[in-house]
Amino acid sequence: MKELAVIDVDVWADVRCPWCWIGLRRLPRTTTELGEPVRLRRRSFLLEPRGPVSPGQPTAAVATSEWGMTIAQWESKSQRIRAEGRGEGLDINVDGALMFDSSPLHRLLKLVAAAKPSRAGAAWDAAFVAHFGRTENLGDWDVLRSMAAVWGLDPAGVERALVGESFAEDVARDLADAQRLQVNSVPTIVARDGSQISGTASAGELVRFLTGAGSIR
Template identity: 50%
Template sequence: MLDVMMWADIRCPWCWIGLRRLQVAAKEIPGGLRVRHRSFLLEPAGPASPGRLVADIAVSEWGMTAEQWRAKSAAIRAQGRQEGLDIRIDTTAVVDSRPAHRLLHAAADNGVDPTTAWEAAFDAHLRRNVDLADPAALLDLADQIGLPRPAVRSLLAGEDYADAVVADHQAAVSRGIHGVPTIVAGDHTLTGSRSVAELGDFLMTAGSGQ
């Protein structure tokens, strides 16, 4: 079985698309694939404009024109549909993803399948447009993936797993990773939106030890 690490942020639509494509590519890998999900923070200190829609921030803070954003949004939605995903990026709000990442770490430590948990978080944020910085929304997500509410309330009341999230992010930066999705297998690194074929070639090369 081939072990890989995947850095992602639940705010990133390309990360959800990349995870789906990685799962398809993995079917061609002899022995299968074991994915270690690692947290990456697009805004490590939290968003500058929490709660505002991505579509609004794109044209007011990211320097994009309305036409440029429409094209980018259309590409994201089209690529998502190819993988069976309904990504509603125009109505997605920018949120602080650190609490959600802490919950994902807790889920992994409590026996929840990590890919299942990440899929649920992506779906909540990017399809249902849930505010995953809201403790009530995180409790609902915990119910969905099978984490007991008392444990999650305790988690959200403190700082459990905050260091783990930061450590994941810093590990990425120390490897020269500054964008996601990024997949690492041994000495091989692949960053950005990639096709299933590109991911398959990457995994086969990494698995062959070349």
């Protein structure tokens, strides 16, 4: 039997980023157009490494106060995000999504990838749903504990991840690699040869990129 080639790519993303949810939904759909399987590794990126100035506040309020955007500018941006999301079957409440420090969540997602690798993608998607769908406060560790229980994670392991006793180095390594590769915005897809493309590129652009990225055996 002929061995299938595999295209390896890394995707840097942050759960706080609506474009990352869009990109991580679009990419798997796009890969069905290829004749080769794609192995996707999700890498952590922190939009605000030190955490937000106003945790727990709705994004729309922060955008028009701290980010210096006018109401009209934010509404235009919000409408574009929601429209792109609908194109991928997503209902993104970017206005009501609450600001939070995503570091503990990224450590939990690393735990999922280590303990239950087949569920890693579903865990990322569930986190996006909680943040942009239900606008839950993912800065609340009790909320994170509830999510982790649904994912079937060991409670003791969850606590170690939350306080940073485990997987902090893994997240830090992702951030260092992003800096080394000059990944400055997310979602960004990086192939094994170092070539990059925005995760929000069109389906056709993604297919061409993946085809040119080459494969390994």
